[in-house]
Amino acid sequence: MFLLTGTPGVGKSTLADLLEKKGYRIIRVKETVQEYIVEDSKYDDICIDVDAWAAHFGWRDGIVEGHFSHFIPGAKGVIVLRCNPDVLTERLRARGYTEEKVRGNVEAEVLDVVLIEAYELYSEEQIYEIDGSYTSAEEIVAQIENVLAGRAFPCCGIVDWTMWI
Numbered sequence: 001m002f003l004l005t006g007t008p009g010v011g012k013s014t015l016a017d018l019l020e021k022k023g024y025r026i027i028r029v030k031e032t033v034q035e036y037i038v039e040d041s042k043y044d045d046i047c048i049d050v051d052a053w054a055a056h057f058g059w060r061d062g063i064v065e066g067h068f069s070h071f072i073p074g075a076k077g078v079i080v081l082r083c084n085p086d087v088l089t090e091r092l093r094a095r096g097y098t099e100e101k102v103r104g105n106v107e108a109e110v111l112d113v114v115l116i117e118a119y120e121l122y123s124e125e126q127i128y129e130i131d132g133s134y135t136s137a138e139e140i141v142a143q144i145e146n147v148l149a150g151r152a153f154p155c156c157g158i159v160d161w162t163m164w165i
Helices: 014-022 052-058 085-094 099-110 111-122 135-150
Strands: 001-008 024-026 037-040 047-048 063-067 077-082 125-131
Touching: 001 014, 001 135, 014 024, 014 063, 014 135, 077 111, 077 135, 085 099, 085 135, 099 111, 111 125, 125 135
Parallel strands: 001 063, 001 077, 024 063, 077 125
Antiparallel strands: 037 047
């Protein structure tokens, strides 16, 4: 099992769709959380008990796609997708996110929140950080396929958005 994670808007779902078309088994976090919904949050999003969800998720063959999939223990590797804050801002605005929600997600990307959370559960040898800001989806899929086939070297901490602050 590999985990495909990242801040909302970095391209997880798009890449998962392409990987699925190539025959990879994709498990979407959105489809596994129903019984772990706690309440609606101030952003009109669903609030999930992530700890309970991750603890009960269990081993599954395939790629688990979702912005908190990195909380699942025991995966072979974690692919953390990254995106330039300016590009991410435009993607999130295009989705109709409020400016507060855009700002919160972009700040999370700048501060490496998902990467740090993944690093708390997984070692550097299990994390594959991919910057997809200006790379085609097909090229990113090829990078992911290299990770899945063991042809890529782990890389953690290669993206730095601190100049954006």
